[in-house]
Amino acid sequence: MYFHAGLILAVIAVTFAVAKYFKLSVELSMLLAAIAAGIVHAGGAIPVRHLVEGSFTYLDVCLIFITATFFMNLLKESGGVAFMVRKIVITFHKTRLLCLFFLTVLLLIPGALTGSGAATVLTVGTLVGTVLSYMGISEKRVAAIIFICAAMSAAAPPVNLWAMMAAAGSNMPYVGFFQPLLVLSAIGAFFAMFFLGAKGKNVELEKALKELPEPPEKMNWLRVGIPFAVLIFLIMAGRIWPFSTPTIGLPLMFVLASVSAILLSPKKLQILRIATETIHSLIPLVGIMIVVGILIQVMALSGARGLISLGVVTLPLWVLFSTLFLILPVSEGLLQYAVAPLLGVPLILLFNMKGMNAIIALSAMAVMWPIGDILPPTAVVGRATVMELKFKGHYYKDFLKTALIPMGFVLLVATLFLIFSNELSFLVGG
Amino acid sequence: MTDRNLLIVKLVSLALVAVALVIAGIQFHDHRNYQEEVVKGPGVTQVKKLSDYFEPLKGSINDCNIYIIDSGVPGGTAFLIGSSHPEEPAGNLTAQLFVENAKLAKGRLIVAIRANQSASRVSRPGDAYPLYYTIETPWGEKKFRMGDRWSSPLDSWPDPEVYVNYPSGQLLAYMDVRNFNRTWPGRANGMITEQTNYAFMNVIKEEGVDIFIDLHEAELEYPVISTIVAHQKGADIAGMASMLLTSTEFRIGMEYSPKSLHGLSHREVGDHSDAVSILLEAPEPFLDRVRGITDEKLLLTGQDEFVVMAGKYGLLYEKIDEKGWPIDVRVGRHCSTVLMIFELWGDFNPGKEVVIQQVPRYDEVVQNGTGYYFRDPSKAKTEDIYYE
Amino acid sequence: MAILNSIISVCYYLISAFVVFVLAKSIIKTKNVQDAILYSVMLMPFILRILRIK
Numbered sequence: 001m002y003f004h005a006g007l008i009l010a011v012i013a014v015t016f017a018v019a020k021y022f023k024l025s026v027e028l029s030m031l032l033a034a035i036a037a038g039i040v041h042a043g044g045a046i047p048v049r050h051l052v053e054g055s056f057t058y059l060d061v062c063l064i065f066i067t068a069t070f071f072m073n074l075l076k077e078s079g080g081v082a083f084m085v086r087k088i089v090i091t092f093h094k095t096r097l098l099c100l101f102f103l104t105v106l107l108l109i110p111g112a113l114t115g116s117g118a119a120t121v122l123t124v125g126t127l128v129g130t131v132l133s134y135m136g137i138s139e140k141r142v143a144a145i146i147f148i149c150a151a152m153s154a155a156a157p158p159v160n161l162w163a164m165m166a167a168a169g170s171n172m173p174y175v176g177f178f179q180p181l182l183v184l185s186a187i188g189a190f191f192a193m194f195f196l197g198a199k200g201k202n203v204e205l206e207k208a209l210k211e212l213p214e215p216p217e218k219m220n221w222l223r224v225g226i227p228f229a230v231l232i233f234l235i236m237a238g239r240i241w242p243f244s245t246p247t248i249g250l251p252l253m254f255v256l257a258s259v260s261a262i263l264l265s266p267k268k269l270q271i272l273r274i275a276t277e278t279i280h281s282l283i284p285l286v287g288i289m290i291v292v293g294i295l296i297q298v299m300a301l302s303g304a305r306g307l308i309s310l311g312v313v314t315l316p317l318w319v320l321f322s323t324l325f326l327i328l329p330v331s332e333g334l335l336q337y338a339v340a341p342l343l344g345v346p347l348i349l350l351f352n353m354k355g356m357n358a359i360i361a362l363s364a365m366a367v368m369w370p371i372g373d374i375l376p377p378t379a380v381v382g383r384a385t386v387m388e389l390k391f392k393g394h395y396y397k398d399f400l401k402t403a404l405i406p407m408g409f410v411l412l413v414a415t416l417f418l419i420f421s422n423e424l425s426f427l428v429g430g
Numbered sequence: 431m432t433d434r435n436l437l438i439v440k441l442v443s444l445a446l447v448a449v450a451l452v453i454a455g456i457q458f459h460d461h462r463n464y465q466e467e468v469v470k471g472p473g474v475t476q477v478k479k480l481s482d483y484f485e486p487l488k489g490s491i492n493d494c495n496i497y498i499i500d501s502g503v504p505g506g507t508a509f510l511i512g513s514s515h516p517e518e519p520a521g522n523l524t525a526q527l528f529v530e531n532a533k534l535a536k537g538r539l540i541v542a543i544r545a546n547q548s549a550s551r552v553s554r555p556g557d558a559y560p561l562y563y564t565i566e567t568p569w570g571e572k573k574f575r576m577g578d579r580w581s582s583p584l585d586s587w588p589d590p591e592v593y594v595n596y597p598s599g600q601l602l603a604y605m606d607v608r609n610f611n612r613t614w615p616g617r618a619n620g621m622i623t624e625q626t627n628y629a630f631m632n633v634i635k636e637e638g639v640d641i642f643i644d645l646h647e648a649e650l651e652y653p654v655i656s657t658i659v660a661h662q663k664g665a666d667i668a669g670m671a672s673m674l675l676t677s678t679e680f681r682i683g684m685e686y687s688p689k690s691l692h693g694l695s696h697r698e699v700g701d702h703s704d705a706v707s708i709l710l711e712a713p714e715p716f717l718d719r720v721r722g723i724t725d726e727k728l729l730l731t732g733q734d735e736f737v738v739m740a741g742k743y744g745l746l747y748e749k750i751d752e753k754g755w756p757i758d759v760r761v762g763r764h765c766s767t768v769l770m771i772f773e774l775w776g777d778f779n780p781g782k783e784v785v786i787q788q789v790p791r792y793d794e795v796v797q798n799g800t801g802y803y804f805r806d807p808s809k810a811k812t813e814d815i816y817y818e
Numbered sequence: 819m820a821i822l823n824s825i826i827s828v829c830y831y832l833i834s835a836f837v838v839f840v841l842a843k844s845i846i847k848t849k850n851v852q853d854a855i856l857y858s859v860m861l862m863p864f865i866l867r868i869l870r871i872k
Binding site: 005050051052054055056057059167170171172173175235238239242243247248249251252293296298300302303306307309310313314341345349353 | 450451453454455457458553555556557558561579583587588589590591592594596597599601602603604605606607617620621651719720721722723724725734735736739740743745
């Protein structure tokens with residue numbers, strides 16, 4: 001059994017490495033690794049049913065992802081996001097700290113709703129970046145701020161894909177995570193914003209406004225706020241009157257909130273185009289989740305998942321505490337969301353067995369993972385950041401180096417949450 | 431790449447995906463529609479449908495059979511259900527063994543073999559479960575569907591943002607709206623799994639069930655294992671059964687149903703009806719996350735090196751060695767525990783006895799194998815064959 | 819309530835169908851060979867769900 005599972009792991013690693021060497025994308029490399037492992041396990045046959053079945057593993061999460069991003073894109077296209085940014089700048093341009101505070105809150109929203117840091121970068125990242133640069137913050141610091149805030153927004157509740165995937169794999173309810181995730185992600189985002197952006201000047205209002213896109217004239221807080229209110233109402237209605245409201249589900253809630261955004265938009269939106277572009281832009285992320293499901297199924301089938309789980313749960317806790325801050329981001333950079341079910345699930349199991357508070361521990365891990373989205377080979381959010389901001393500096397020497405201190409801070413705080421999970425159990429809720 | 435080559439790659443990849451979809455699709459379709467044969471045993475006096483107790487389920491996938499074994503002699507009424515969680519096969523195998531063998535000398539026994547049909551007709555993505563398992567019998571192999579813990583999304587889609595149990599209001603994971611043992615006591619206008627629980631509560635109330643037993647299995651990493659979980663109304667019986675079984679047949683624990691944990695049968699059936707509710711857990715290494723190769727062999731033998739290793743590190747709540755936890759041991763445990771509980775029920779409640787005969791105890795099941803007790807459908811009259 | 823839940827369920831099938839439509843369109847349009855293969859694989863769960871097979 002050990003040899004067989006070890007062999008499968010080796011096949012996965014070698015196939016993945018070879019595929020990457022031949023410049024295949026992470027998704028296709030992972031798919032090839034899964035197929036190769038499946039064939040070796042089945043003694044030459046292709047376990048077709050398992051490959052197809054695995055693709056269903058995160059189907060519901062994918063739908064949340066797609067509909068939430070559609071909602072955010074509608075707000076962007078209707079001019080709602082530009083409106084909010086301009087209002088923040090106009091209202092708080094004389095009080096720098098308040099301005100930074102509200103810009104951070106704005107940065108946290110898209111990722112919190114969609115679970116994707118890339119969504120933050122794509123919807124509000126550029127606009128906030130423009131404002132920050134007119135506050136005298138250097139280009140590399142702006143990029144670092146946008147990345148950390150985007151990563152923290154992905155970690156922020158209600159949708160944290162890593163926590164959701166790891167919880168689902170451990171038969172653990174995704175309930176009670178709201179508060180710990182909010183505390184951790186807010187600490188990380190605000191630290192990054194104020195540490196990197198504290199020094200500077202007040203916004204050069206006129207210049208900033210000139211550069212920011214002009215929202216339609218009729219745009220106002222009601223038109224921006226009502227879609228959010230609809231979303232919050234639907235979520236709360238399901239909790240407050242659960243027995244007299246139908247089962248709507250998060251994806252349809254986002255669709256209904258989107259409908260309100262369309263109806264309230266001051267300009268006519270090309271819905272089909274936006275919907276098509278949304279799905280198109282999400283293909284890499286949805287694609288990797290589908291492929292990860294396939295890989296996980298083959299690993300479960302062949303015992304490779306069990307071997308990894310066994311390896312993780314038999315490690316002493318102190319080893320984990322002293323290495324997870326490195327292992328989690330690096331593995332995220334390598335495998336993206338695949339790490340949540342692969343490493344997260346056995347870790348949850350171990351933490352449960354050791355009497356730790358699994359919700360706090362998983363929350364801590366689920367904040368460390370997105371930090372790895374700046375690291376190669378995938379670097380999904382990091383790359384999106386430099387592309388969207390048209391960053392001219394060096395990726396590693398300027399961008400990554402500038403982000404290192406806030407990254408370290410987030411990892412330190414999350415590690416402390418991990419170690420003191422029981423003491424922090426009062427945070428569980430929501 | 432030229433446009434022509436690109437087109438070829440597109441067509442080939444689409445063709446390969448289409449072939450995969452056809453191959454897998456046929457397997458999924460067959461699995462969802464596979465019918466297990468049940469031969470009506472000598473004691474079965476009536477077979478009803480769940481929809482007889484709740485009309486809206488009529489014709490739905492969860493309209494399962496309700497087998498009634500009536501002695502004709504006044505006594506108590508017991509209700510036994512399997513496949514609350516169809517990934518725990520000892521439950522439905524034990525329930526079917528009772529249907530095909532039990533005769534009653536006193537009282538009535540009601541049995542549902544596949545309580546959550548929908549969940550028994552879907553396998554879990556990401557976990558690589560086999561679609562079927564076969565049990566050796568003296569007349570050949572008998573094939574069963576391997577199911578999931580949750581009802582199929584084909585019968586219940588979408589899941590809520592968070593599942594709120596009715597009527598307790600307790601928050602549970604979103605997918606637990608499809609978990610038959612988190613949706614008790616059910617809701618008439620809820621999703622299909624909640625409706626199914628509601629129908630079962632109607633069975634309990636309309637048939638005047640005195641004692642209700644829900645058969646389960648659990649991973650060894652889970653603390654509630656090899657035990658009898660009892661509502662406070664049945665704590666004395668469960669405690670006594672645990673003591674007697676441990677001293678005579680095998681070690682089994684007893685736990686109180688937590689009063690604040692809602693949605694589970696051992697809590698809600700007892701709270702919302704006159705019945706005493708009890709849940710049995712047997713060890714199933716197949717469900718452990720650290721398990722090795724996931725296949726039918728592991729499911730039926732319960733032998734796994736990785737799980738044994740986890741035990742050596744003190745990470746399990748039940749012992750395991752290279753002999754594993756074979757299905758016959760698990761079914762045998764359930765048989766003896768159910769029989770012991772019914773015996774004690776009779777002792778504690780004179781006049782309400784449920785006296786069961788011709789059901790094997792632990793030693794016999796282990797010695798002869800579970801399949802020994804299944805009847806050959808090819809030798810049965812057509813009208814005696816039912817389908818699950 | 820049952821009717822409402824059924825309508826909602828139908829909406830989910832429609833959302834899935836729309837995803838299939840966009841993926842199919844993307845396969846036709848893309849000039850990137852790797853993307854074409856990935857998009858094809860991504861179709862799998864959505865198609866089987868729409869067909870009510872899995």
